[in-house]
Amino acid sequence: MQDRFISGYHDFVLPFMIGMIFILSYLAIGIIRVIIQLPAKDRKKFFLSLINPRLWIINLRDIICDVLLHTKIWKRKPLLGYMHSSIAFGWFMLIVLGHIETWMFVPDRLSTFYYPVFFRFFVMETDHTIGGSFFFFLMDFFLLIVLSGVFLAMFKRIRSMVFGMRRTTRNQLPDRLAMYCLWAIFPVRLLAESFTAGIAGGSFLTRPMYWLFSNFLSDTYHILPTWWAYSTLLGTFFVLLPFTRYMHIPTEAFLIVLRNAGIKVSHPRNGYTTAQIYSCSNCGMCIDACPMMSQKKNLRYATVYFNRLLRRRNWAKCEISADKCLMCGKCVAVCPVNVDSCNIKQSLRAMRAVPAASDYSYFNTYSAPEPSPEKVLYYAGCMTQLTPVIYKSVGTVLDKAGIEYTFMDRDGGICCGRPLILAGRNEQAQEMIRKNTELIRQSGATTLLLSCPICYKVFRENYDLKGIRIVHYTEYFDELMRLGRINIKNSGEKIVYHDPCELGRGCKVYKEPRRVLGAAGELVEAEKHHDESICCGGSLGSLTLSYEDRKDITLHSLDNLMYASPERIVTACPLCLKTFSPYSPKKVSDFAEVVAQNMN
Amino acid sequence: MIDFGYGISPSSAINLERFDRARFDRLCAEEPDVLKCMACGSCAASCPTAGHGNMNLRKVILLLGRGCDSDALAMTRSCMLCGKCLLVCPRGINTRHLILSINKIYK
Numbered sequence A: 001m002q003d004r005f006i007s008g009y010h011d012f013v014l015p016f017m018i019g020m021i022f023i024l025s026y027l028a029i030g031i032i033r034v035i036i037q038l039p040a041k042d043r044k045k046f047f048l049s050l051i052n053p054r055l056w057i058i059n060l061r062d063i064i065c066d067v068l069l070h071t072k073i074w075k076r077k078p079l080l081g082y083m084h085s086s087i088a089f090g091w092f093m094l095i096v097l098g099h100i101e102t103w104m105f106v107p108d109r110l111s112t113f114y115y116p117v118f119f120r121f122f123v124m125e126t127d128h129t130i131g132g133s134f135f136f137f138l139m140d141f142f143l144l145i146v147l148s149g150v151f152l153a154m155f156k157r158i159r160s161m162v163f164g165m166r167r168t169t170r171n172q173l174p175d176r177l178a179m180y181c182l183w184a185i186f187p188v189r190l191l192a193e194s195f196t197a198g199i200a201g202g203s204f205l206t207r208p209m210y211w212l213f214s215n216f217l218s219d220t221y222h223i224l225p226t227w228w229a230y231s232t233l234l235g236t237f238f239v240l241l242p243f244t245r246y247m248h249i250p251t252e253a254f255l256i257v258l259r260n261a262g263i264k265v266s267h268p269r270n271g272y273t274t275a276q277i278y279s280c281s282n283c284g285m286c287i288d289a290c291p292m293m294s295q296k297k298n299l300r301y302a303t304v305y306f307n308r309l310l311r312r313r314n315w316a317k318c319e320i321s322a323d324k325c326l327m328c329g330k331c332v333a334v335c336p337v338n339v340d341s342c343n344i345k346q347s348l349r350a351m352r353a354v355p356a357a358s359d360y361s362y363f364n365t366y367s368a369p370e371p372s373p374e375k376v377l378y379y380a381g382c383m384t385q386l387t388p389v390i391y392k393s394v395g396t397v398l399d400k401a402g403i404e405y406t407f408m409d410r411d412g413g414i415c416c417g418r419p420l421i422l423a424g425r426n427e428q429a430q431e432m433i434r435k436n437t438e439l440i441r442q443s444g445a446t447t448l449l450l451s452c453p454i455c456y457k458v459f460r461e462n463y464d465l466k467g468i469r470i471v472h473y474t475e476y477f478d479e480l481m482r483l484g485r486i487n488i489k490n491s492g493e494k495i496v497y498h499d500p501c502e503l504g505r506g507c508k509v510y511k512e513p514r515r516v517l518g519a520a521g522e523l524v525e526a527e528k529h530h531d532e533s534i535c536c537g538g539s540l541g542s543l544t545l546s547y548e549d550r551k552d553i554t555l556h557s558l559d560n561l562m563y564a565s566p567e568r569i570v571t572a573c574p575l576c577l578k579t580f581s582p583y584s585p586k587k588v589s590d591f592a593e594v595v596a597q598n599m600n
Numbered sequence B: 001m002i003d004f005g006y007g008i009s010p011s012s013a014i015n016l017e018r019f020d021r022a023r024f025d026r027l028c029a030e031e032p033d034v035l036k037c038m039a040c041g042s043c044a045a046s047c048p049t050a051g052h053g054n055m056n057l058r059k060v061i062l063l064l065g066r067g068c069d070s071d072a073l074a075m076t077r078s079c080m081l082c083g084k085c086l087l088v089c090p091r092g093i094n095t096r097h098l099i100l101s102i103n104k105i106y107k
Helices: A013-037 A040-050 A055-070 A070-074 A077-107 A108-113 A130-158 A173-200 A207-218 A219-244 A245-260 A273-281 A285-289 A294-299 A303-311 A316-322 A331-335 A343-351 A361-365 A381-386 A386-400 A417-422 A427-444 A453-461 A473-483 A513-522 A546-565 A574-580 A592-599 B021-030 B033-034 B043-047 B057-066 B069-076 B082-086 B095-103
Strands: A377-381 A403-405 A445-451 A469-472 A494-498 A522-524 A568-571 A589-592
Touching: A013 A219, A013 A245, A013 A273, A013 A417, A040 A245, A040 B021, A055 A070, A055 A077, A055 A245, A070 A077, A077 A108, A077 A522, A108 A361, A173 A207, A173 A219, A173 A245, A173 A592, A207 A377, A245 A273, A273 A343, A273 A361, A285 A303, A285 A361, A285 A513, A294 A303, A294 A473, A303 A316, A316 A343, A316 A386, A331 A343, A331 A568, A343 A417, A361 A427, A361 A473, A377 A386, A381 A386, A381 A453, A381 B082, A386 A403, A386 A589, A386 A592, A417 A427, A417 A453, A427 A574, A445 A453, A445 A473, A453 A469, A469 A473, A473 A513, A473 A592, A494 A513, A513 A592, A546 A568, A546 A574, A546 B021, A568 A574, A574 A589, A574 B082, A589 A592, B021 B033, B021 B057, B021 B095, B033 B095, B043 B057, B057 B095, B069 B095, B082 B095
Parallel strands: A377 A403, A377 A445, A445 A469, A494 A522, A494 A568, A568 A589
Antiparallel strands: none
């Protein structure tokens, strides 16, 4: 194999080179901007992560799994996973192999940027070598893989249901143009390589095509136009890239490095968030996942469209979208790129919140609870106060287990602060956090027992309660059961457990409540469960969702729970209990209630 | 009304001229639920500030209707936005958004 042209250059490489230089400079500027916009401590974290060999290994693993192989999509939907990994991994292999063959056969040309891309145009085969045909076979093989992915992608646009997606994203003009470019790039490459196969040689794909074409097309005339078309398509695709959904192809790797460095969202648009929203592939997984989508009019509030608006800095519309969101976190759980949209929306709320004066001087009227011998402090929270059955059942269980506890807010207490955080009023929430911390510290408790997942999340994440064990009652009862302090008899009742958003996706508590309920009855699963469970609709996360819209979500969520026709629905959140109760076809009970009823 | 400058108890007279229609309309546009309130008082009864602070959503809406905007706004200052009123409201009023909107419009 050797050079066909002494100069090693042809005009048709220009569109490709222009596109490539554009996108590379765009990315370089973008990355520098993101790093500059990071808060100083995050920037330090980022640079420290670059010199940490352990993080390098993790980064490499994540980049291979997420960017090239798309393991997360494979797990969820294999056909969709194949589509993504065939294009991403196949294209990657074409680039790598292109460089390897350039290095092996014409090493002087390795410094020429475009050479490996248009390798087959610039070389000719003097004789059929084993090495050459091996690489040509590999190149044809990976081209076939990519082509299969591209055809699946085309089919997906016609029938997305086959891929397990009920709805897919509405594309906009730049997205569409880039998509057509992407679809055309590989078939045109196949054509170009086929026409050139007479000179440069080919393998199982390109050679038969060459024979086929040479029967009715005078091939030498078609070589240049097809290479021009291939180069132009690549160039156009690269120029369009920053303005389209396909920007995730280059940015996702950068996002992974930032995320593994331990950086969190701190601004609704700049810095880390920029990397996040550019990595959103607009795949539309979040559309089907969002509980609000049970109504068609809410489609526009899907996270994917929120990200798109945020990219254009359309603040007014972003705010509407962010205020509607239930913050249930399901879009984050299903997102193949892990775009942390809940935190982005929350920081947007905090930035756009109207400064309001607050007056919490009445906090002084609350006094610290008396310590109990076992130093267990039970904080019921506002929502549990509305569902007395929960704190009464908790009391029953604790009494039977022989645990003496103090009920911190028997006569009403201070809110945990999470509702204010969700509304974007972080400063006011701090006052509650400060006062509650003070009261809890004064009580001398070593265990803080909670029955509301909303409180549980904020106590775990925003409170500084070192030395005090913060525990949700599902975890606590599970522990008591395993220690043998409570005995639960099996009633044989068919029970379905609803994972509350804040407990499941928010705090990753899934197995403890199931273990206890499995002992109390016959536990069945809902259609969507664990991190895919559907919000009850009562979430405090949404600021503007109306009562009617919430009701629709509740009914949809109940349908999902009734999948295995259970006799009773059990939840571990007072808010879910309160929301489900009026509409449920079967009895809705709280976790503590079931435990109390089935105790010996 | 003639103000004599003295009285036995603080005046409970309602001066409707102080009612700012334009502002209230803006509030209605932001959160139409405000018109749904039937002043049952469930919100006030369930409010965790009861007995401690002086938040009373029923009264806030009442005061706004009477044109006592600053008194209403002062009340919302002790709100913790916990959302209990949202769950007990028989009319399904989005109380949290209502309070946020009042803060936004009557600031």
